[in-house]
Amino acid sequence: MATAAMPQREIIRFEAGRPETIRLKYATGREISGQYGPQVMFTTVDNRIFFVDPEVAGQIADAGIGEGEPFRLIKCRRPKGGWAWEIERMAGGVWKPAAEVQPEPPAPEPPYPPAADASVRAEAPPVVTTAQAKLLAALCVAIDSACEAQAYAARKGMPLNFTGEDIRCFANTILINAERGARP
Numbered sequence: 001m002a003t004a005a006m007p008q009r010e011i012i013r014f015e016a017g018r019p020e021t022i023r024l025k026y027a028t029g030r031e032i033s034g035q036y037g038p039q040v041m042f043t044t045v046d047n048r049i050f051f052v053d054p055e056v057a058g059q060i061a062d063a064g065i066g067e068g069e070p071f072r073l074i075k076c077r078r079p080k081g082g083w084a085w086e087i088e089r090m091a092g093g094v095w096k097p098a099a100e101v102q103p104e105p106p107a108p109e110p111p112y113p114p115a116a117d118a119s120v121r122a123e124a125p126p127v128v129t130t131a132q133a134k135l136l137a138a139l140c141v142a143i144d145s146a147c148e149a150q151a152y153a154a155r156k157g158m159p160l161n162f163t164g165e166d167i168r169c170f171a172n173t174i175l176i177n178a179e180r181g182a183r184p
Contacts, residue, residue, distance in 0.1 A: 012050035014075040063098035095151045142170035
């Protein structure tokens, strides 16, 4: 009996000094033993995976990074050899070291349907279509990209601000290119 092979997931390979923006699918990784010794494997919301030493996984946990929260992981070369890792969070439109940023507590979810209005009858939550999911993904990429561009411009001393219209145009371009099969 033949079994279907699982598709390979993209592995994020960290380059020294290059920030990688990540959103975790799960807040904790899975401990594995590989060719480089003990590692922790994390899965991202876009179904990519990456591997880090348990010490780095501990840094991610200590920073309080939650599921779906965007953060940046940067692999840095130490002056005397070896690697250090930096974790950055978005705060006020600028990426800052995670140790300097307090995580925002999750907002309480409102009751569904609103309890204050008894005349509202209970309905099933809305169904998200494929088109809605694609548009949401394109908007998320556009927002993340705009935030990174603003932070980069700020580090270079160039103020840069995007409007909602700019984000809409970015998302439309991303969505159109994705539909045509182009890589964003």
